[in-house]
Amino acid sequence: xxxxxxxxxxxxxxxxxxxxxxxxxxxxxxxxxxRVRQAALELGYSPHGAARSLITxxxxxxxxxxxxIYGEFFSEVIRGIDQAAQRExxxxxxxxxxxxxxxxxxxxxxxxDGLIVMSPALDAGASRRSLPERFPVVLLNCPPSDAAYDSLxxxxxxxxxxxxxxxxxxxxxxxxxxxxxxxxxxxAERLRGYRAAVKQLGLDASPGLELPGDFSEAAxxxxxxTIVESGLRPTAVFAANDCMAIGALSxxxxxxxQVPVDIAVTGFDDIPMARxxxxxxxxxxxxxxxxxxxxxxxxxxxxxEPSVRNLRRETLxxxxxxxxxxxxxxx
Amino acid sequence: xxxxxxxxxxxxxxxxxxxxxxxxxxxxxxxxxxRVRQAALELGYSPHGAARSLITxxxxxxxxxxxxIYGEFFSEVIRGIDQAAQRExxxxxxxxxxxxxxxxxxxxxxxxDGLIVMSPALDAGASRRSLPERFPVVLLNCPPSDAAYDSLxxxxxxxxxxxxxxxxxxxxxxxxxxxxxxxxxxxAERLRGYRAAVKQLGLDASPGLELPGDFSEAAxxxxxxTIVESGLRPTAVFAANDCMAIGALSxxxxxxxQVPVDIAVTGFDDIPMARxxxxxxxxxxxxxxxxxxxxxxxxxxxxxEPSVRNLRRETLxxxxxxxxxxxxxxx
DNA sequence: GGCCGAAATGTAAACGTTTACATTGCCTTT
DNA sequence: AAAGGCAATGTAAACGTTTACATTTCGGCC
Numbered sequence: 001x002x003x004x005x006x007x008x009x010x011x012x013x014x015x016x017x018x019x020x021x022x023x024x025x026x027x028x029x030x031x032x033x034x035r036v037r038q039a040a041l042e043l044g045y046s047p048h049g050a051a052r053s054l055i056t057x058x059x060x061x062x063x064x065x066x067x068x069i070y071g072e073f074f075s076e077v078i079r080g081i082d083q084a085a086q087r088e089x090x091x092x093x094x095x096x097x098x099x100x101x102x103x104x105x106x107x108x109x110x111x112x113d114g115l116i117v118m119s120p121a122l123d124a125g126a127s128r129r130s131l132p133e134r135f136p137v138v139l140l141n142c143p144p145s146d147a148a149y150d151s152l153x154x155x156x157x158x159x160x161x162x163x164x165x166x167x168x169x170x171x172x173x174x175x176x177x178x179x180x181x182x183x184x185x186x187x188a189e190r191l192r193g194y195r196a197a198v199k200q201l202g203l204d205a206s207p208g209l210e211l212p213g214d215f216s217e218a219a220x221x222x223x224x225x226t227i228v229e230s231g232l233r234p235t236a237v238f239a240a241n242d243c244m245a246i247g248a249l250s251x252x253x254x255x256x257x258q259v260p261v262d263i264a265v266t267g268f269d270d271i272p273m274a275r276x277x278x279x280x281x282x283x284x285x286x287x288x289x290x291x292x293x294x295x296x297x298x299x300x301x302x303x304x305e306p307s308v309r310n311l312r313r314e315t316l317x318x319x320x321x322x323x324x325x326x327x328x329x330x331x
Numbered sequence: 332x333x334x335x336x337x338x339x340x341x342x343x344x345x346x347x348x349x350x351x352x353x354x355x356x357x358x359x360x361x362x363x364x365x366r367v368r369q370a371a372l373e374l375g376y377s378p379h380g381a382a383r384s385l386i387t388x389x390x391x392x393x394x395x396x397x398x399x400i401y402g403e404f405f406s407e408v409i410r411g412i413d414q415a416a417q418r419e420x421x422x423x424x425x426x427x428x429x430x431x432x433x434x435x436x437x438x439x440x441x442x443x444d445g446l447i448v449m450s451p452a453l454d455a456g457a458s459r460r461s462l463p464e465r466f467p468v469v470l471l472n473c474p475p476s477d478a479a480y481d482s483l484x485x486x487x488x489x490x491x492x493x494x495x496x497x498x499x500x501x502x503x504x505x506x507x508x509x510x511x512x513x514x515x516x517x518x519a520e521r522l523r524g525y526r527a528a529v530k531q532l533g534l535d536a537s538p539g540l541e542l543p544g545d546f547s548e549a550a551x552x553x554x555x556x557t558i559v560e561s562g563l564r565p566t567a568v569f570a571a572n573d574c575m576a577i578g579a580l581s582x583x584x585x586x587x588x589q590v591p592v593d594i595a596v597t598g599f600d601d602i603p604m605a606r607x608x609x610x611x612x613x614x615x616x617x618x619x620x621x622x623x624x625x626x627x628x629x630x631x632x633x634x635x636e637p638s639v640r641n642l643r644r645e646t647l648x649x650x651x652x653x654x655x656x657x658x659x660x661x662x
Numbered sequence: 663g664g665c666c667g668a669a670a671t672g673t674a675a676a677c678g679t680t681t682a683c684a685t686t687g688c689c690t691t692t
Numbered sequence: 693a694a695a696g697g698c699a700a701t702g703t704a705a706a707c708g709t710t711t712a713c714a715t716t717t718c719g720g721c722c
Contacts, residue, residue, distance in 0.1 A: 061442075
């Protein structure tokens with residue numbers, strides 16, 4: 001392994017000079033600068049990241065902690081993060097730590113300059129305590145907490161509320177919801193938005209209309225079957241995410257129910273697939289990659305000025321995307 | 332920042348002993364072991380990754396270099412990698428380096444123990460030369476090269492060949508192909524498979540039946556329009572990936588052509604979306620996450636025994652998935 | 663020509679670990 | 693009781709950088 005010493009030897013200078021050249025210091029003569037550059041190139045030298053990190057206390061790496069690496073959502077969010085990070089020359093240390101956030105966090109110490117943590121579990125308070133005190137962290141889609149971290153999320157409540165309003169506007173009075181995962185913050189917020197709208201608009205509010213789910217396609221399928229077999233007879237079904245909506249679509253098709261004629265179905269997230277299913281799915285659009293980009297921007301910001309800053313807390317707006325599955329005429 | 336020295340001081344032992352405890356060395360008495368554990372816990376100590384890497388020359392991190400972080404393919408492959416890596420306690424340093432593989436590689440020096448590189452560009456020979464000589468690397472979906480690296484890919488040729496055979500078996504004689512990106516290895520192989528099958532089965536082989544594409548949905552849409560407007564009149568269209576097939580589906584629908592009655596459409600990759608489009612897409616299934624898992628397994632293997640091993644080279648089999656878009660009765 | 667200050671370069675400490683080697687203490691053996 | 697051996701612990705060097713500080717070089721000025 002070729003080190004800075006080798007370069008120094010070849011260029012006939014001290015290691016300090018080599019280091020200076022490589023870090024674009026001003027105080028080295030053009031002459032020697034060239035000699036060093038040449039030597040480095042010749043030897044195919046590139047500095048040892050760990051050694052550099054040790055002394056500078058900077059890794060130029062951002063840690064990304066996700067509950068699970070799965071599906072389109074993850075893909076999009078990490079794309080946004082990567083884009084923003086790469087622009088500033090930062091690397092990404094990615095880890096899916098559904099089971100053990102704590103240990104994942106520990107093992108990232110001394111490896112990253114900051115963290116983007118997505119842990120929508122409602123009871124994650126404990127693991128969050130294991131974050132170092134004054135370490136730059138941005139929370140993604142996390143329940144609001146007393147913790148002193150920047151926090152970024154999406155407008156779950158408002159999105160769900162808007163969706164129910166939209167359905168009500170189409171004349172629906174009995175709207176069922178397929179709930180998201182238990183203990184999931186996003187799921188809880190969407191449910192809250194649903195309930196608020198139902199109450200506000202004076203819609204039918206039987207507890208039976210709230211079906212359990214866990215964000216999986218299978219759960220959507222099961223919920224739709226329950227609806228078909230029970231006597232609930234809702235005229236519309238709002239699934240807490242698109243996957244479940246898609247599962248519901250196929251269940252209804254199997255049961256011989258026509259969507260949207262017999263029953264309207266809508267989702268949440270507007271994943272790319274939503275526009276391709278049959279019928280195309282009405283959903284709540286979330287700009288997922290923007291979420292990642294923004295989180296990264298914040299984090300890099302915080303890295304720049306590690307002084308005490310006031311907490312940032314923001315909720316990204318959502319927009320209703322009307323397609324055929326809800327039965328509205330507008331395409 | 333709490334270091335090993337602090338722990339040593341609190342536990343009233345030397346740093347060596349602390350280190351030994353933390354690395355599960357046998358030669359420390361249960362008594363002191365407990366004292367150290369206690370102190371570490373109390374202080375919330377966790378070892379500094381960079382410092383550790385510097386001395387051990389191990390980072391416990393795998394580098395993942397992708398041409399682009401985009402869409403389902405990436406998501407799946409990285410999921411496979413992550414799964415396998417996590418099992419062995421390895422981290423993932425992910426980077427999308429479409430533009431500058433070279434610099435991405437350099438900046439990973441001293442940060443990773445091995446690399447998984449996916450660079451399907453046909454002219455990537457140059458950048459590959461910038462890989463350190465005897466460094467563990469697994470190439471993914473790369474053109475075969477003289478380079479001395481393990482290489483893992485998918486059976487593009489065979490998959491395309493099988494698809495054309497399948498279509499021919501349904502009675503099609505004029506089968507068009509929407510080609511993948513120029514200079515892309517996978518694309519070239521799929522084209523080769525198409526041509527071989529066409530020739531072997533004595534199908535119509537007009538050059539006009541080979542339409543340009545770049546793996547994007549838009550390209551598929553454009554190609555389908557060309558087909559509709561030209562006098563080519565193929566009875567089946569084989570798109571080199573599912574995205575393009577989906578684009579073609581929508582173009583045909585807009586043109587009032589019924590799939591599969593008027594024209595059959597098939598794809599490649601079998602992304603999750605394929606089964607949800609209307610009509611469900613016949614495709615060539617590739618187990619993408621298995622690709623990632625296997626690559627990781629190889630890499631970890633190589634890390635274990637850095638002696639001279641013979642090169643591994645493997646091609647993952649594909650399977651035909653018949654759905655409605657090709658017009659076969661079998662569901 | 664000697665001196666001064668600035669510019670260029672060198673020297674060595676520091677970063678937080680691991681680990682080879684040295685030291686200590688204790689038990690067994692004679 | 694002395695010697696020897698082994699288990700437990702300590703000491704310090706090493707890893708490859710960066711950087712504060714020391715030293716050298718050099719040009720210009722008197």
